[in-house]
Amino acid sequence: MCRGQTAQKSKRAKPYLDAENAEKMGEHLRSDYRDAVDFGGETGLRPGELCGLHANYVDRERGWMWVREVLVARRRVIRSFPKDEDVRAVPLTPKAIEILDRQLKGRNLTHGCGLEHTDGTECASALVFLSKRGRPMRPDGVGACVRLASKKAEVPAVSLYATRRGFATRAAEGGLDVFALADVMGHGDIRQSREYVQQTPTVRARVIAALGQAPPLTVIHGAAGASLGADRDQQPPSETGIEANENAC
Numbered sequence: 001m002c003r004g005q006t007a008q009k010s011k012r013a014k015p016y017l018d019a020e021n022a023e024k025m026g027e028h029l030r031s032d033y034r035d036a037v038d039f040g041g042e043t044g045l046r047p048g049e050l051c052g053l054h055a056n057y058v059d060r061e062r063g064w065m066w067v068r069e070v071l072v073a074r075r076r077v078i079r080s081f082p083k084d085e086d087v088r089a090v091p092l093t094p095k096a097i098e099i100l101d102r103q104l105k106g107r108n109l110t111h112g113c114g115l116e117h118t119d120g121t122e123c124a125s126a127l128v129f130l131s132k133r134g135r136p137m138r139p140d141g142v143g144a145c146v147r148l149a150s151k152k153a154e155v156p157a158v159s160l161y162a163t164r165r166g167f168a169t170r171a172a173e174g175g176l177d178v179f180a181l182a183d184v185m186g187h188g189d190i191r192q193s194r195e196y197v198q199q200t201p202t203v204r205a206r207v208i209a210a211l212g213q214a215p216p217l218t219v220i221h222g223a224a225g226a227s228l229g230a231d232r233d234q235q236p237p238s239e240t241g242i243e244a245n246e247n248a249c
């Protein structure tokens, strides 16, 4: 019975970035992108949520943030979640707070982000993550560099989304229950969260042990050739307010 590469073709086998590979890959990333990617791995934000995170939704003292908006890079706008019930609170780990402090230090945070908000509100807060040139990051730009960095680090190539899955896998492996995981991840369907909880190495080892066999020494995960998003080449040229597509890694 084979496992590994063939299993990755199945609907449920999704590549994720674990802490070890994230560390190796991070060494080949620009420092601004590395912070964003690491923050994604600490919070499970979707790429658009990460790039659209406003500083005023971060409650550093309580250690929580609200996720209620997303950057739509193609349109260069910030879109609020249409339904209040989609808004979620995400706890901040010490590492996430460390990254926030580094990103926000010394900046004027009451300036608007400079992008149009599709709900018509006037923005009065800076974005947490900006490129070195002070522009909003593009999820596809960060993703392209993540892919390149994972190649350089000789770890399985992953998309930016894999940081979110890495977060979910780590939380599930650490014992977070499926309901709490769904809340933090913003899963509309609990079945999405169950996939992570059901497929942890611990569960696998427990099943194998129950079958009277020795647990595996290593777990194969990640996948080469993960999608970066099919529309990457169809992005209109960037104008003001958002970083350029050709931004170097």
Ligand SMILES: [Zn+2]
Pocket: 054, 078, 112, 113, 114, 115, 117, 123, 124, 125
């Ligand atoms: Zn804004």
